[in-house]
Structure formats: C-alpha cells, structure tokens
Amino acid sequence: MTIAQRLNQIRQQLPSHVRLIAVTKQVSVAQIRAAYESGIRDFAESHLQEAISKQEQLDDLKDICWHFIGHLQANKAKKAVLHFNWIHSADNLKIVQRLNRLAAESSLSPKVCLQVKILSDPNKYGWEEEELFAGLSELKTCKSLKIKGLMTILPLGLSQAEILATFKKVKDLAHKIKKQSNLDLNQLSMGMSGDYLLAIQAGATMIRLGRIIFGEKD
Numbered sequence: 001m002t003i004a005q006r007l008n009q010i011r012q013q014l015p016s017h018v019r020l021i022a023v024t025k026q027v028s029v030a031q032i033r034a035a036y037e038s039g040i041r042d043f044a045e046s047h048l049q050e051a052i053s054k055q056e057q058l059d060d061l062k063d064i065c066w067h068f069i070g071h072l073q074a075n076k077a078k079k080a081v082l083h084f085n086w087i088h089s090a091d092n093l094k095i096v097q098r099l100n101r102l103a104a105e106s107s108l109s110p111k112v113c114l115q116v117k118i119l120s121d122p123n124k125y126g127w128e129e130e131e132l133f134a135g136l137s138e139l140k141t142c143k144s145l146k147i148k149g150l151m152t153i154l155p156l157g158l159s160q161a162e163i164l165a166t167f168k169k170v171k172d173l174a175h176k177i178k179k180q181s182n183l184d185l186n187q188l189s190m191g192m193s194g195d196y197l198l199a200i201q202a203g204a205t206m207i208r209l210g211r212i213i214f215g216e217k218d
C-alpha cells in the first residue's frame with residue numbers, strides 16, 4: 001500500500017476532532033512529502049538534529065506544523081523552541097521553566113504538553129501525578145508557554161483493557177488539574193500505531209502515528 005492509501009484508511013476511523021500527527025523519525029524527506037501531498041500538515045520528530053536537517057529540506061512547505069516528541073535535554077531546549085510549534089515532551093519542571101525562559105527571550109510562545117507517567121516505568125520520562133500537583137503553582141507562572149495538555153507514552157506489554165484504563169487515567173488527571181488550577185489542559189496527546197483506537201476511545205485529541213503510515217523500518 002502507498003502512504004496515501006494507508007492515510008485514507010486511517011482517516012476513515014478518526015472522529016473529526018482528533019488531530020493526526022505523522023511521526024517521521026527515520027522517515028525520508030520524500031516520504032514526508034508524500035504524506036504532505038495526502039493532506040498531512042502535522043509532523044513530529046524525536047531527534048532534533050534529524051528534524052532540523054529535514055526541516056531545511058522541506059522549507060518550501062510553509063504550512064507544516066512541527067511537533068517535538070522526544071526527550072529534551074537542557075542544552076537542546078533552545079533549538080526545540082526555535083524549530084517547533086509544539087513540544088509534547090516537557091517531562092519535568094526544570095525543562096518547562098527553561099523552555100519558558102527561552103521562549104520569552106525569543107519572543108515565541110510554543111504550545112506545550114506535559115508528558116506524564118501514569119504507570120511507573122523506569123525506562124520512561126515523565127511527571128508522576130504527585131509531582132505534577134506539586135508543580136502546579138510554578139507551572140502557572142510560565143506565561144511564555146501555552147501549556148495545552150498532557151501527553152503520555154505507555155510501557156510495552158499491557159493488555160487492551162490496561163491500555164484503555166491507563167489512557168482514561170490521563171484524561172481524568174487532566175480534568176483534576178483543570179479543576180485545581182487555571183491551566184487549560186484540553187489536549188490529550190496519546191495513541192501510537194498499536195493503540196490509537198483505544199486512545200481515541202479514552203478521549204485523545206492528538207494521535208502520533210509512525211509505522212502505520214510509513215511502514216515498518218528494517
């Protein structure tokens with residue numbers, strides 16, 4: 001199947017409020033152009049250098065919205081602010097504060113999701129629920145960022161029922177935070193190729209799909 005055919009199949013399953021983000025790590029610029037020609041405007045990358053090099057080659061496509069989804073090291077934060085419209089992977093208070101300062105310095109206001117870790121997973125970054133509540137007052141002072149929602153990546157090996165329950169917990173957490181603060185967490189960035197239908201069922205507003213659009217990499 002071509003990228004266009006795969007995208008058509010996926011789109012038929014999506015409610016209109018769900019934003020489809022194409023994840024293009026290790027995907028060639030030619031394949032990105034094919035997805036663009038099929039109507040995709042949201043693209044996500046998880047490595048800054050790879051992303052910036054592709055962005056330069058795609059500079060003629062002015063209406064792409066770029067999403068950063070990888071773990072962000074402090075010394076890379078400035079590039080993330082300069083090169084991305086959305087940062088989904090703000091996974092601790094220090095990095096959020098740094099992004100806020102850099103955004104102010106550059107007169108930019110990137111949209112940000114807070115990456116949360118609902119199930120403890122030593123291999124994954126993210127805020128634990130208690131950390132997030134403890135950080136709320138600090139987060140509210142980060143006025144140069146548009147903090148829009150929560151993002152999560154699930155650990156491997158969960159059953160369908162566990163996946164659905166965990167995505168629902170992320171939605172509940174966003175709801176609890178909205179009640180306690182003026183943070184407007186209406187976006188839920190969750191769901192990848194293997195679990196996006198469950199994520200949508202649980203209330204995802206943005207899904208991040210790689211393999212199911214571009215095929216498995218060898």
Ligand SMILES: *Cc1c(COP(=O)(O)O)cnc(C)c1O
Nearest residue numbers: 023046069192193208209210211
């Ligand atoms: C790679 C990646 C995806 C896409 O995963 P697929 O299984 O290829 O759909 C989504 N989110 C993040 C954070 C990723 O790193």
